[in-house]
Amino acid sequence: MQRIEAPARPDWRAKLEEVGLTYHSDGQEPQPGTDGGLWWHEASHWRLTSAEVDLLDDATAELHARCLDAVDHLVNRDPAALREAFALPEWFADYLQRSWRRGDPSLMGRFDLAFDDQAGAVKMLEYNADTPTLAIETAVAQWFWLQDTHPDADQFNSLHEKLLDRFRTLAPLIGAQVLHFAAFEESAEEWAHATYFRDLAGQAGIRTIGIDINAIGWNGQHFLDQAGRRIAFLHKLYPWEWARQDEFGPHLAGDSCGVLEPPWKAVLSDKAILPVLWKLFPGHPNLLEAVPGQVALAGACVHKPCLGREGSNIAMLRNGQSIASTGGPYAPEHARFVTQAMARLPQQDGWNAVIGSWIAGDQPAGIIIRESRDAIMRDTSRVVPHYF
Numbered sequence: 001m002q003r004i005e006a007p008a009r010p011d012w013r014a015k016l017e018e019v020g021l022t023y024h025s026d027g028q029e030p031q032p033g034t035d036g037g038l039w040w041h042e043a044s045h046w047r048l049t050s051a052e053v054d055l056l057d058d059a060t061a062e063l064h065a066r067c068l069d070a071v072d073h074l075v076n077r078d079p080a081a082l083r084e085a086f087a088l089p090e091w092f093a094d095y096l097q098r099s100w101r102r103g104d105p106s107l108m109g110r111f112d113l114a115f116d117d118q119a120g121a122v123k124m125l126e127y128n129a130d131t132p133t134l135a136i137e138t139a140v141a142q143w144f145w146l147q148d149t150h151p152d153a154d155q156f157n158s159l160h161e162k163l164l165d166r167f168r169t170l171a172p173l174i175g176a177q178v179l180h181f182a183a184f185e186e187s188a189e190e191w192a193h194a195t196y197f198r199d200l201a202g203q204a205g206i207r208t209i210g211i212d213i214n215a216i217g218w219n220g221q222h223f224l225d226q227a228g229r230r231i232a233f234l235h236k237l238y239p240w241e242w243a244r245q246d247e248f249g250p251h252l253a254g255d256s257c258g259v260l261e262p263p264w265k266a267v268l269s270d271k272a273i274l275p276v277l278w279k280l281f282p283g284h285p286n287l288l289e290a291v292p293g294q295v296a297l298a299g300a301c302v303h304k305p306c307l308g309r310e311g312s313n314i315a316m317l318r319n320g321q322s323i324a325s326t327g328g329p330y331a332p333e334h335a336r337f338v339t340q341a342m343a344r345l346p347q348q349d350g351w352n353a354v355i356g357s358w359i360a361g362d363q364p365a366g367i368i369i370r371e372s373r374d375a376i377m378r379d380t381s382r383v384v385p386h387y388f
Contacts, residue, residue, distance in 0.1 A: 127268045138368040241270070
């Protein structure tokens with residue numbers, strides 16, 4: 001991997017907004033040496049080799065397969081661990097198990113990977129398997145950047161095509177009914193993603209309706225949209241850990257509507273899956289040692305809240321001593337934690353990079369890169385394109 005700095009396209013803002021990426025900045029230009037200002041940052045990019053792309057592709061497919069093995073193990077061989085390690089209420093655990101056993105289909109997910117470009121090692125940091133975003137940045141924004149700036153190069157990026165194929169696979173299951181796409185309309189990023197996914201579903205022949213999550217109602221038997229129509233199929237950008245705490249969450253377990261992502265994906269989006277994977281596949285070349293709780297592993301390790309988001313409440317330790325940490329709402333006295341061995345990230349020009357590697361259906365579908373001067377990625381960390 002090589003990090004390259006080059007001028008951004010003069011009209012990059014307008015081009016991004018044309019494809020729905022309206023949240024590309026906070027209105028402020030970043031100061032030299034900082035992460036701030038821009039969410040999308042195309043004045044830097046990364047160049048990979050075809051061999052590195054093959055390595056990431058293979059690792060993504062392998063990790064997804066092992067994650068499915070882990071879900072099957074928890075559901076069919078160790079249901080007690082499913083309930084205890086993931087702190088699931090009984091109604092949701094039963095719902096999740098039914099969902100897995102009957103083969104409820106999924107749409108997509110995004111691994112966060114550490115790629116040690118010196119050793120050629122790819123390690124799983126976590127799996128954003130429930131409500132992943134960065135799809136517009138991956139599938140559309142960086143693709144058009146490539147066409148404008150490196151038209152003779154290639155990109156590890158088939159996310160748009162594979163999502164469209166996935167919706168075509170789902171279309172016969174939905175039939176003549178409607179797939180509602182729900183997100184918070186007040187969130188530009190979430191609403192843009194729901195709109196993008198809805199457009200793909202429409203291209204696949206699925207009837208769709210968009211709805212603000214706050215407008216979903218319940219009539220005692222079915223979930224309803226703002227016009228009083230029954231919601232038979234629902235795509236939601238709303239995490240399962242929130243839904244299962246809501247007053248109406250248990251109604252989902254009555255199977256009044258089909259949901260994307262299905263409830264079994266909640267297991268994979270919880271970092272409690274990391275110790276499960278290590279126990280099932282100890283020493284796996286794409287996994288890092290991980291154990292429940294906050295402990296000091298030999299060498300360097302990271303404490304992570306199981307349901308933490310945006311880099312909050314992370315602590316990095318080396319030989320038991322803190323070397324970096326972040327604050328946030330996931331205090332140890334209120335949240336479950338795991339400890340994971342620390343992986344090396346590519347670092348060039350003072351910038352660390354994390355690979356976001358996509359799965360559509362069960363197939364690897366490309367990558368997006370985030371970079372930060374800090375070792376811990378936050379919600380303000382830059383999103384940058386790549387090519388090979």
